[in-house]
Amino acid sequence: MNLSELTKNLPYNRYCIITDKNLYKFYGKELKGFDVIIQISGEKQKSLANIEKTAEKLTELGLDRGSCLIAFGGGVIGDFTGFLASIYMRGIPYIQVPTTLLAMIDSSIGGKTGVNLKTGKNLIGTFYNPTKRIVEPALLKTLPVKELKNGIAECIKHACIKSESLFEFLEKNHKKILAKDPDILNKLIIQSSSIKEKITELDYLEKDTRMLLNYGHTIGHAIEQASNYKLSHGEAISIGMHQVNLLSKSPATKIVEKLLKLYGLPTETNLDKKKIENLMQTDKKKTGNKLRFITLEKIGSAKISTL
Ligand SMILES: NC(=O)c1ccc[n+]([C@@H]2O[C@H](COP(=O)([O-])OP(=O)(O)OC[C@H]3O[C@@H](n4cnc5c(N)ncnc54)[C@H](O)[C@@H]3O)[C@@H](O)[C@H]2O)c1
Ligand SMILES: [Zn+2]
Structure with missing residues (x-):
């Protein structure tokens, strides 16, 4: 990936890349020539x-309203950088360069940005779209398979709610996807991200259609919390979907369960049912x-239900 080339004709006076330690270790050389702020990962x-600390660094580096931030990382870097860009000097442009499958097909699309509070995840944030997204599937070569699976779980979600053909593609190509076959990953990214793009274009502010993206997430979030985040997000929503x-x-129960299992994703948990239910009720109060809940009528067709 040649970021200097990719940003050559853009109208900004300077750039600052925000990335994390892991990524800098792999791609530091490719980021030469730019100001870089390296965050802890996670x-x-x-x-x-x-946010305050990083904004102060931006002023020290001389970034002003004509400058641009570049989020080079997964969903964490993307959410953080997008939020910072949306409030720094009342808003400056930013570019998303997603480096995880989840960020390529999900978090870098749809404009949600944000940070966490001690009282909950993503409770402070804005809707703020990047001016550009640069998707380079070759960056997934260095991504651990556990992280790849978080993205696969969201691809399965997209297929379940909107696309039978993506569902079949995921069934047919599970071995190649897990082996990170570049052509197949490329096709997966195109199909899966176009679903998120279409849904968020229709309903940017999450009034109705965008809620379909919460399939598996009402139960999944509660499971993720109940496990004290020992279960990854992908594992928790996989259980949530089933x-x-x-x-x-x-x-569609059986066919979805079979697909989740093909990717080694869990569908059951031994965690305390009462605890999970209580956590879902807290969500309801919010x-x-x-x-x-989002429920499946069949593969490719979902609706909002009160069960
Ligand atoms: N804004 C949205 O609409 C939206 C949607 C979904 C999730 N999210 C947010 O996304 C975040 C999760 O994102 P994520 O799953 O991408 O995790 P992440 O950003 O934490 O990245 C996972 C890990 O992989 C490492 N990594 C990233 N790219 C790599 C690469 N190419 N090679 C090697 N290592 C790499 C990172 O350093 C990190 O340790 C959560 O904070 C969640 O709230 C936001
Ligand atoms: Zn999710």
Whole structure:
């Protein structure tokens, strides 16, 4: 990836790349020629204290309203950088260069940015689209398979709610996807990201259609929390998708379970049921509404239900 070439004709006076330690270790050489701010990797980075600290670094580096940030990383770097760009000097442009499968097909699309509070994840944030997304599937070569699977779980979600053909593609190519075959990954990224793009274009502010993207997430989030984040997001929503299928007696239950298992994703948990239910109720209080689930009528067709 040649970022100097890719940014050559853009109208900004200077750039600052925000990335993390892991990525800098692999790609530091390719980021030469730019100012770079290196964050710790992981969710802890998404804090307001870190936003303040990083914004101060930007002023020290001389970034002004004519400058541009570049998020070079996974969803954590993307959410953090997008939020910073949306408030630094009342908003400056930013470019997303997603480096995880999840970021390529999900978090870098749709304009949600944000950081965490001690009281919950993503509770402070904005809707703020990047001016450009640069997707380079070759960056996935260095991504650990555990992280790849987080992205695969979201691809399965996209297929379940919107695309039977993507579902079949995921069935047919599971070995090649897990082996990171470049052509197949490329096709997967194109198909899966176009689903998120279409849904978020239709309903940017999440009033209705965008909620379909929460398939598996109401139960999944509660499971993720109940496990004290020992389960990854992909594992938790995989269990969430299967469990909501069971709960709603979806005709697609068996076929989805089979696909999740092909990727070695879990569908059950031994975690305390009561604890999970209580955590879902807290979620309900946050929205002030009845607990809503996304349910599957068949592969490619989902709806909002109160079960
Ligand atoms: N804005 C949205 O719409 C949206 C949607 C989904 C998720 N998210 C957010 O995304 C975050 C999760 O993102 P994620 O799953 O990409 O995790 P992540 O950003 O934490 O990245 C996972 C790990 O992989 C490493 N890594 C990233 N790219 C790599 C590469 N190419 N090679 C080697 N290592 C690499 C990172 O350093 C990190 O340790 C969460 O904070 C979540 O809230 C946001
Ligand atoms: Zn998710």
